[in-house]
Amino acid sequence: MVTQAAMASEPPGTSTAARGAAEAVVTNPGTALVKKLGTARTAGTWLNSAGRPVVAVTDEGSAAAVRQAGAEAKVVSHSMNELKSATATLRSAPRVPGTAWVMDYRSNQVVVQADSTVSAGDWSQLTRTASGIGSFVRMERTTGKFTTRINGAQPILSTGGRCSAGFNVTNGSNDFILTAGHCGPTGSTWFADNQAEQQVGQTVNSNFPGSDFSLVQYAGKAGAGADVVAIGNGNGVRITGSGDAAVGQRVFRSGSTSGLHDGEVTGLDATVNYPEGTVGGLIETTVCAEPGDSGGPMFSDGIALGVTSGGSGDCTTGGTTFFQPVNRALSQLGVQLIVAAPSADAQGGASTASAAPAPSSSSQGALSPGTASPGTTTPVTSTGVSETLASRLTDPRNIGPGLLVIAGSIFALVATRYFRAEQDRKAYQRYYSATWG
Known part of the structure; x- marks a missing residue:
């Protein structure tokens, strides 16, 4: 699956579809209560299993104020x-x-994780540091490695690696793709094909490490x-605005390597010490990701929340993935999301369809968003689909009989990945059918 939407472009001289201002969305009403009570009396907020805001407070007076406002309080x-x-x-x-x-708001602890590359000596030193802070710092060893999710993927490729568009x-005045900073430094040129013939654009502002x-x-x-x-599956999600992720929120991530997957936000303001440098202010989730998914979009109910940074594990065994918050990136870069202008139907009038420009190359999808509601799926059509890798591998005119065994293994792997992706897409459909009706 390719994040074609973020790669759609048009030839010079063609008109673009009407655009509107991106909607700012509050994903957790408890945030306002935290701001009102202050950081000395609160310790974060999250959504419980029923979607109701919970606010952690340090005294009964603050708890009463939270309950009076209609939220759940936890002392x-x-x-x-x-x-x-x-x-x-x-x-x-x-x-x-x-x-x-x-910071794990629900347990009122700071959770420190170390992957398989951390030596016993470094782990002992880190444990001593944590012990000096207090018992509310919890130490955990995790399998796999914390890495940025670059390499081995499409759709945007450069000499520095391969990433997913966000x-x-x-x-x-100008249009851009918002993606991960570790994908490439300023000046990197990106293409939509391995032959470097279909240029997508050039990186003009890159922030990594520190941010991503x-x-x-x-x-x-x-x-x-x-x-x-x-x-x-030829479908896309219409993005109508941006928001700040909430702990406990169910989210979806789309990437060019592993496709669509879902999970839950487990922490905010996370810090990750990648081999390339330290990045702070990230969103921690249970969504899986794999190399090449870097920069891909994370969203919920049609609201943009983050772009994929890195993590550990994969989409076979599961793992932890961190995301750069979208709102923070938009603010620092001085840009805003491109969203469709409100339809005339939404304003009580007759709708008028605007003609979509043809894609600039055969590998870039021409999108047909139609009249989908926020958060619902909408058709995405592609042109010029080339012969699949599987068909080339299984063509006896091109390979020897011995390679058929390899092709069969690859087919089995792809089939397993397909069924897993189908399960995630069905989960997506069930979730949004209940949310939007």
Whole structure:
């Protein structure tokens, strides 16, 4: 599956579809209560299994205020100030690649993780640092490695690696792809094919490490359908705005290697010590990802939340994935999401369809968003589909009989991945059919 929506472009001289302002969305009403009560009296907020906001507070007076506002209160021992002080101490300690930490609001702890590359000596030193902070710092060893999710994927390729396109954004004059910063430095040129013949654009602003986002500027405009991200099977999700992720929120991620997968937000403001450098302020989730999914979009109910940064594990065994928050990237870059203008139907009038420009190359999908509601799927059509890898591998005119065994193994692997992706797509459909009716 290719995130074709973020790659849609048009030839110079063609008109683009009408655009509207992106909607700012509050994903957790408890955030306003946290801001009102202050970080000395609260310790984060999350959504429970029923979608109701829960606010962690340090005293009964604050708990009463939370309940009066209609949210659920949980009295905890440590304030947000204490949790942040703990993470500041961890950040000031000698950097250990392969480690990460995040504030776990639900357990009122700071969780420190170390992957399989962290030595016993470094683990002992980190444990001593954590012990000096307090018992609310929890240490965990995790399998796999914390890595950025680059290499081995399409649709955007450069000499620096391969990544997934994220969301289309604009500064009012030029259009860009918002993707991961570790995908390539400023000046990187991106293509839609392995032959470097179909140029997508060039990185004009890259932030990594520290943060993990970048802008790839289109040579022209993003084109019609720029508000849709592909999720496979010819379908896409219309993006109508951006929001801040909430702990406990169910989210979906789309990437060019592993396709569509879902999971839950487990932490905010996470810090990850990748081998290439440290990145802070990330969203921690249970969504899986694999190399090549970097930069791909994370969303929920048609709301853009983040772009894929990195993590551990894969989509066979599961894992942890971290995302760069979209709103923070948009603010620092001075750009906004490209969304479709409200239809006339939504305003009580007759709708008028605008003609979609043809794609600039055969590998870039021409999108047909139609009149889908926010969060629902909408058709995505592609042109010029080439012969599949499987058909070439199984053609006896091209390979010897011995390679048929290899082709059979590859087919079995692809079939397993397909069925897993189908399960995720069905979960997506069930979730949104209940949400949107």
